[in-house]
Amino acid sequence: MTQTPPTSSDTVTRTLARYIVQSRYEDIPKSVVHEASRALLNWMGCAIGAARHDTVNFALDAFAPFFGPAQAQVVGRSERADVLHAALLNGISSHVLDFDDTHYRTVHPSAPVMPVVLALAEWRRFTGEQLIHAFVVGVEAEVRIALSVFPEHYDRGWHITGTAGIFGAAAAAGKLLGLDEKQMTWALGIAATQSSGLREMFGSMCKSFHPGHAAQSGLAAAFMAERGYTSSDRALEAPRGFGRVMSSRFDPDVITAPWGERYELAQNMYKPFACGLVVHAVIDGCLQLRREHAPEAAQIESIQATVSPLVLELTGKRTPMTGLEGKFSVYHALAVAIIQGAAGEAQFSTEAVRSPEVVALRERVSAVVDPKMRKLEGRVRIVLRDGRVLDRHISEALGTLAHPMSDQDLEEKFRGLVQAILPDDQANALIQACWDLPQLGDAGTIARLAATA
Amino acid sequence: MTQTPPTSSDTVTRTLARYIVQSRYEDIPKSVVHEASRALLNWMGCAIGAARHDTVNFALDAFAPFFGPAQAQVVGRSERADVLHAALLNGISSHVLDFDDTHYRTVHPSAPVMPVVLALAEWRRFTGEQLIHAFVVGVEAEVRIALSVFPEHYDRGWHITGTAGIFGAAAAAGKLLGLDEKQMTWALGIAATQSSGLREMFGSMCKSFHPGHAAQSGLAAAFMAERGYTSSDRALEAPRGFGRVMSSRFDPDVITAPWGERYELAQNMYKPFACGLVVHAVIDGCLQLRREHAPEAAQIESIQATVSPLVLELTGKRTPMTGLEGKFSVYHALAVAIIQGAAGEAQFSTEAVRSPEVVALRERVSAVVDPKMRKLEGRVRIVLRDGRVLDRHISEALGTLAHPMSDQDLEEKFRGLVQAILPDDQANALIQACWDLPQLGDAGTIARLAATA
Numbered sequence: 001m002t003q004t005p006p007t008s009s010d011t012v013t014r015t016l017a018r019y020i021v022q023s024r025y026e027d028i029p030k031s032v033v034h035e036a037s038r039a040l041l042n043w044m045g046c047a048i049g050a051a052r053h054d055t056v057n058f059a060l061d062a063f064a065p066f067f068g069p070a071q072a073q074v075v076g077r078s079e080r081a082d083v084l085h086a087a088l089l090n091g092i093s094s095h096v097l098d099f100d101d102t103h104y105r106t107v108h109p110s111a112p113v114m115p116v117v118l119a120l121a122e123w124r125r126f127t128g129e130q131l132i133h134a135f136v137v138g139v140e141a142e143v144r145i146a147l148s149v150f151p152e153h154y155d156r157g158w159h160i161t162g163t164a165g166i167f168g169a170a171a172a173a174g175k176l177l178g179l180d181e182k183q184m185t186w187a188l189g190i191a192a193t194q195s196s197g198l199r200e201m202f203g204s205m206c207k208s209f210h211p212g213h214a215a216q217s218g219l220a221a222a223f224m225a226e227r228g229y230t231s232s233d234r235a236l237e238a239p240r241g242f243g244r245v246m247s248s249r250f251d252p253d254v255i256t257a258p259w260g261e262r263y264e265l266a267q268n269m270y271k272p273f274a275c276g277l278v279v280h281a282v283i284d285g286c287l288q289l290r291r292e293h294a295p296e297a298a299q300i301e302s303i304q305a306t307v308s309p310l311v312l313e314l315t316g317k318r319t320p321m322t323g324l325e326g327k328f329s330v331y332h333a334l335a336v337a338i339i340q341g342a343a344g345e346a347q348f349s350t351e352a353v354r355s356p357e358v359v360a361l362r363e364r365v366s367a368v369v370d371p372k373m374r375k376l377e378g379r380v381r382i383v384l385r386d387g388r389v390l391d392r393h394i395s396e397a398l399g400t401l402a403h404p405m406s407d408q409d410l411e412e413k414f415r416g417l418v419q420a421i422l423p424d425d426q427a428n429a430l431i432q433a434c435w436d437l438p439q440l441g442d443a444g445t446i447a448r449l450a451a452t453a
Numbered sequence: 454m455t456q457t458p459p460t461s462s463d464t465v466t467r468t469l470a471r472y473i474v475q476s477r478y479e480d481i482p483k484s485v486v487h488e489a490s491r492a493l494l495n496w497m498g499c500a501i502g503a504a505r506h507d508t509v510n511f512a513l514d515a516f517a518p519f520f521g522p523a524q525a526q527v528v529g530r531s532e533r534a535d536v537l538h539a540a541l542l543n544g545i546s547s548h549v550l551d552f553d554d555t556h557y558r559t560v561h562p563s564a565p566v567m568p569v570v571l572a573l574a575e576w577r578r579f580t581g582e583q584l585i586h587a588f589v590v591g592v593e594a595e596v597r598i599a600l601s602v603f604p605e606h607y608d609r610g611w612h613i614t615g616t617a618g619i620f621g622a623a624a625a626a627g628k629l630l631g632l633d634e635k636q637m638t639w640a641l642g643i644a645a646t647q648s649s650g651l652r653e654m655f656g657s658m659c660k661s662f663h664p665g666h667a668a669q670s671g672l673a674a675a676f677m678a679e680r681g682y683t684s685s686d687r688a689l690e691a692p693r694g695f696g697r698v699m700s701s702r703f704d705p706d707v708i709t710a711p712w713g714e715r716y717e718l719a720q721n722m723y724k725p726f727a728c729g730l731v732v733h734a735v736i737d738g739c740l741q742l743r744r745e746h747a748p749e750a751a752q753i754e755s756i757q758a759t760v761s762p763l764v765l766e767l768t769g770k771r772t773p774m775t776g777l778e779g780k781f782s783v784y785h786a787l788a789v790a791i792i793q794g795a796a797g798e799a800q801f802s803t804e805a806v807r808s809p810e811v812v813a814l815r816e817r818v819s820a821v822v823d824p825k826m827r828k829l830e831g832r833v834r835i836v837l838r839d840g841r842v843l844d845r846h847i848s849e850a851l852g853t854l855a856h857p858m859s860d861q862d863l864e865e866k867f868r869g870l871v872q873a874i875l876p877d878d879q880a881n882a883l884i885q886a887c888w889d890l891p892q893l894g895d896a897g898t899i900a901r902l903a904a905t906a
Contacts, residue, residue: 055682062676066535068519082519157693162646193615193659194666196649198685200693205683206646213647223515229508230658232651240610240653 012237012252017184019259020141020171025133032263033438036132039139040446041410041434042101042270043094043110044075048450049345049417050096051076055205059092059212072119075450076421083119087169087219090115091212095161097345099274099417103139104267104401106146106154111211112165113138113172116219120176121443128440134175136265141188142168143264145236148254149247154199158246162197162210169218170225177226189231190221192242272399272409273343275327278311280397281378282330282367286337289382289390297339297357301383303365305334308373316367326353334380335362344416376400407435421452465690465705470637472712473594473624478586485716486891489585492592493899494863494887495554495723496547496563497528501903502798502870503549504529508658512545512665525572528903529874536572540622540672543568544665548614550798552727552870556592557720557854559599559607564664565618566591566625569672573629574896581893587628589718594641595621596717598689601707602700607652611699615650615663622671630679642684643674645695725852725862726796728780731764733850734831735783735820739790742835742843750792750810754836756818758787761826769820779806787833788815797869829853860888874905 050056051074060079068082074089081089094100094111103109113135121131146153146164154160170191174184194217197210225231235241236255243250273283282305289295305311307330317329326332326348335358336347352358373379376397382390396402398409405413411431418427430449433440440446503509504527513532521535527542534542547553547564556562566588574584599606599617607613623644627637647670650663678684688694689708696703726736735758742748758764760783770782779785779801788811789800805811826832829850835843849855851862858866864884871880883902886893893899 058680058682059677062673062680062682066521066524066537068521068535071519082521084519157698189654189657190659190662193651193654193662194649196647198646198688198693198695198698200685200688200691200698201642201646204642204685206643206685209643209646209677209682220515224512224662227511227515229511229515229662232653232657232659235651235653238653240651242651245610245651245653
């Protein structure tokens with residue numbers, strides 16, 4: 001470790017800047033390096049899978065007349081753009097499906113940071129190691145800052161993936177650009193003064209705009225600081241700084257805690273199913289029983305779920321009519337999981353929601369609340385017409401820290417997301433490049449593999 | 454008037470959007486139209502005068518690699534950029550000298566809005582009338598929203614010229630783009646979710662970044678809404694919307710008050726002197742006495758100022774060493790005003806502050822506080838060596854609403870700001886174009902006249 005510990009004269013912002021500047025790749029544990037590959041593969045699937053969504057189309061149409069030189073790839077599409085617009089658009093597509101990664105307590109860490117390191121790596125030809133290092137450092141900065149104000153800041157109405165994500169973007173970009181401590185302090189300050197994103201936007205396209213805006217604006221902050229554009233040296237901790245203006249509680253110690261003893265990226269979770277976390281336990285249970293017993297829908301008398309109270313509150317829709325409504329129906333989720341053996345985007349399409357076979361089974365799904373159940377716990381009982389009962393209790397759903405998705409699970413999720421967009425051989429090459437990331441001499445390879453014809 | 458009044462089912466954001474969409478140029482009083490010309494002339498002088506400042510140089514260097522097509526002029530310079538970057542850079546230069554206009558209660562109204570209407574007018578060839586209309590509407594939206602949360606929002610630590618300015622930028626751009634009511638509602642929402650700017654940044658280059666960021670991001674919001682990018686319909690008034698997340702008080706009635714009965718642009722003030730408002734009364738007094746009596750510095754025994762308490766608190770620096778420090782010295786301000794007959798940027802240069810003649814007179818300037826004096830009130834007594842006493846009490850300084858700068862004053866201020874940057878004939882043509890603005894068939898003329906060779 002080469003980190004200089006904070007001294008009493010240090011400010012919070014400056015201490016964080018110094019940590020970022022002094023961080024060394026060699027100090028990052030192999031498991032965390034591998035987690036960066038996993039995060040990249042998961043992020044890529046989400047971003048490519050959403051790349052043709054109207055949310056991305058409309059933003060691309062709006063900004064295309066202002067694109068600068070073709071420096072970086074818009075993933076899952078044929079268009080290229082300057083790095084700022086590429087970061088914006090890839091940040092938007094990251095979050096459209098709500099299928100991106102989640103730090104166990106706070107933000108969606110990759111959405112504001114990965115688009116920045118990817119665009120910069122492609123433009124300036126950074127190595128895989130450099131990309132990983134900047135990503136790990138960016139996630140560390142964003143999650144520490146998020147934790148310093150969570151949950152009060154979120155409760156007040158701020159979408160923390162945007163408001164804290166911008167610091168991750170600035171830190172990661174600043175690391176790749178080789179900013180010194182003073183410049184990095186300014187980059188964090190320029191990020192702080194653009195930090196924004198209201199939870200009121202949930203339910204509109206602006207929810208996905210937040211990580212895109214964070215990526216673009218954090219990247220811009222690093223470019224500005226690199227040129228000498230000054231900011232406050234105390235942007236996080238000052239009485240009129242980020243922590244106190246944007247939250248009723250601010251704990252600077254989370255930010256200045258010793259660096260390198262643990263990495264927040266190690267606390268990263270990936271969603272296996274394309275709907276809200278609360279339904280994941282019972283979906284997981286159904287898929288396990290299906291793998292083991294392969295029940296046909298026609299054989300099934302009923303499916304009985306026992307769930308935490310939040311499940312019916314959030315996903316109690318009995319008769320969904322669209323793919324989006326299907327995500328808010330535990331009944332649909334379990335029926336489609338049994339019939340199709342999956343719960344990805346395809347299973348939450350309008351077509352799947354209206355499939356007669358799925359609708360017929362959905363009507364035989366029931367759910368009862370057990371107030372003692374935890375949020376990510378659940379139980380399913382499948383009663384077959386021949387009298388057999390298949391039963392499974394899930395204490396921690398797949399995708400939680402206690403029961404993480406395997407590398408193989410992540411590959412399958414990726415393939416499901418990109419199958420309609422990339423040819424199989426290209427998808428395979430992209431998967432391989434993610435796993436090979438630490439060895440890549442030119443990390444821009446990854447971005448180019450995410451282009452469509 | 455063609456405005457549809459709000460009904461009980463209207464939301465605040467939607468009502469404002471409808472006002473903006475339904476506004477007609479014919480309804481704007483001639484005096485307000487002329488105020489737009491005055492605001493433009495004043496804004497141009499400030500932006501051109503600052504165009505070679507490091508704050509602008511550094512931002513331009515940072516963003517130049519990402520410029521899109523050369524759609525709009527960076528004023529006071531030779532560079533052209535896409536409209537988003539032009540709006541950003543011209544927004545920054547607006548505020549660098551802290552010499553731009555001030556709504557009598559809240560924001561610096563032109564800095565976030567003028568760069569947007571100017572860039573769009575140039576790119577899309579709007580007329581002078583269209584530019585004026587969009588500017589008036591933008592200022593109205595930004596000031597109403599500012600008033601709905603002022604002063605609590607500002608007291609919490611938000612730089613209101615940035616946080617409210619973004620709405621003005623979005624409204625003005627949306628008006629020029631011809632958005633319908635739904636799109637305008639979204640544009641205001643996309644603006645709300647980017648609203649940012651911390652007062653902690655005061656004293657750094659980021660203070661000027663705020664109106665630039667507001668201009669660029671508000672313009673982007675209008676482009677996105679034009680393409681169908683959705684937002685909340687209740688971005689201002691919702692429990693997790695702008696008003697309640699970013700302020701401890703929110704008064705929606707200021708926003709939905711009938712439109713067109715008065716215009717906030719009519720409450721606009723222009724600073725005659727290149728320093729803080731509190732010193733303006735006594736500078737004004739000195740300049741009046743100089744015009745009437747033309748005292749030579751050598752004849753002056755002493756200058757005695759009587760001022761409000763804030764003056765010594767903010768500008769009590771006895772021995773300034775730089776131009777910037779000179780702005781915080783009432784002693785320097787009065788000495789240089791008597792000797793040079795002005796108090797513009799040139800009088801607050803380091804050269805002026807160190808001039809032996811100014812320093813010698815400065816030492817004979819005294820200031821005493823009269824707690825009964827109001828903020829913009831002041832008195833000066835000049836005691837001459839021959840025993841005469843010149844005395845002037847100023848109840849409202851030049852530049853206040855009670856004593857506004859004349860069109861001629863604004864021309865002189867403009868000439869002083871641009872003299873080192875534009876040739877005289879170009880400066881004259883630009884002045885004339887500002888006065889002729891309502892008749893211009895192509896308002897882009899203005900921007901092109903602000904280019905340097």
